[in-house]
Amino acid sequence: MQLFGFLSLLAVQAAVLSLNIHDDTISEFAVKVYHELRATKEDENILFSPLSIAIAVGMVELGARGASLKEIRHALGYDKLKNGEEFSLLKDLSSMMTAQEKHYVLSIANSLYLQNGFHISDKFIQLMKKYFKAEVENVDFSQGSTVADHINAWVENHTNNRVQNLFSSEDFTELTKLALVNAIYFKGNWKSQFRPENTRTFSFTKDDESEVQIPMMYQKGEFYYGEFTDGSNEAGGVYQVLEMPYEGDELSLMLLLSRQEVLLATLEPLVKASLIDEWANSVKKQKVEVYLPRFKVEETVDLKDVLSRLGIVEIFSRQADLSAISENKDLCVDKAVHKSYLEINEEGSEAAAASGMIANSRMAVLYPQVIFDHPFFFLIRNRRTACIVFMGRVMHPEALSSGGHDFEEL
Incomplete structure (x- = not known):
């Protein structure tokens, strides 16, 4: 043969x-x-x-x-x-x-x-x-x-x-x-880059309820954001969708995040090409606080x-x-x-060592917060053609961390 x-x-x-x-x-x-x-x-x-x-x-x-x-x-x-x-x-x-x-x-x-x-x-x-x-x-x-x-x-x-x-x-x-x-x-590179000095060690809760420490980037800026529901509460009701453009606005990273207590596996069966189009057409540009792992x-x-x-x-x-x-x-x-x-990192290159603090205002939120501190789904797409060319999920960010720097904990 x-x-x-x-x-x-x-x-x-x-x-x-x-x-x-x-x-x-x-x-x-x-x-x-x-x-x-x-x-x-x-x-x-x-x-x-x-x-x-x-x-x-x-x-x-x-x-x-x-x-x-x-x-x-x-x-x-x-x-x-x-x-x-x-x-x-x-x-x-x-x-x-x-x-x-x-x-x-x-x-x-x-x-x-x-x-x-x-x-x-x-x-x-x-x-x-x-x-x-x-x-x-x-x-x-x-x-x-x-x-x-x-x-x-x-x-x-x-x-x-x-x-x-x-x-x-x-x-x-x-x-x-x-x-x-x-x-x-x-x-x-990101259209709106993360500042390396704002990256901190964060706790990430996995689906088995264990926690790991990861480098978490942060910024407050204008992104495309929306809240959606599965209509039957089978996926835990409301979930968040965030779209972050790269330089040139043609490409973007789209992320889906369930509520903290809802397993990603419960939400994944919903994913269809038509629903992704619905997310893209429904998200609105607004000021959002974003916490995204660097990996x-x-x-x-x-x-x-x-x-x-x-x-x-x-x-x-x-x-x-x-x-x-x-x-x-x-x-x-x-x-x-x-x-x-x-x-995925602060600016498309290796991040520098960090200093400074992030105000963690979870109790007094002025803008929507999207905190990717538990498993999430993502895709990278062309915003003009709607074509997806990269897709995946993050379940174990500790296996993905780009590492190399020490950060203060929040």
Whole structure:
């Protein structure tokens, strides 16, 4: 059995960029992936980029035919598009994402590695370059250690060294024929930055009622804020939604926070693409006091497992039809991995040591307070297109803290 592997990589600092593929396609796909992940990560942090996954799967789809192609198109919500239209949309998406923008740094890179002597379709290579601007390089996968070091260097170069040592020599064998790699890197700053001197140690109460100490940022400023109810009190009644723009106003971090006594798991089943649109359309700009943990996280997701549960099964089996890549009938996907990196801090860079005090006026509140001192859900979206490209939740911030400084306790 000849094997075919691809990986989806993401390195992000402070924020990520999003753009629209088609209507709510990416948003709906993001929600589907999120619910699959939370089904297996009962009490764990979650982080992923549906945009990166869509690009990586799109490269595989380009070579799929028959039932293999049908499964991919259905799982990603492309059924409503004409056959092949998604490739033009992905191309436009990538082009818009990498357009010159003074408010952030963004790059997307795709690479195709081929086993020496293994023949693939010239048309497939042409389409890979046309739609994904993929670099094409011949390697010897039987030299696992050498190939791993070589591709790792490419990954590091395209992620500002945020993703390192991704591959090991065991990831490649003489059976490996192709590897597809997608890397996205973004760095941006808040429109209204947190002042490092206002960051303090705060208590964070987890769902099991245990407490941990974390660095908590603070600011009072104008943000988009709203209070919502599930309508049935099943999720504990009212919950808060906060949207914080990044420089340029195009991108924002949207956060959902339940009441202190309500478990996040009670609220999560409500999350749907249509409800996210409702939050975005309903929040109003007003002065808000925000307490937000400073953290960074790097997560690896087994895409083979997630995609299989979404209905993409055949490409991982002996029945795989990847005949648009090669006439070889034994070609199938062996490995599918998504790796993401996100950092949230005061200004998009490492925070400095702090001094000073924050007035903790919980008893006399002049403005709405949003205090993320218990588990919360978040997403990063394009405010113009409403496309979600980053989604996750924070259950254990002590595992994510960017650390490095000592702060006074509140």
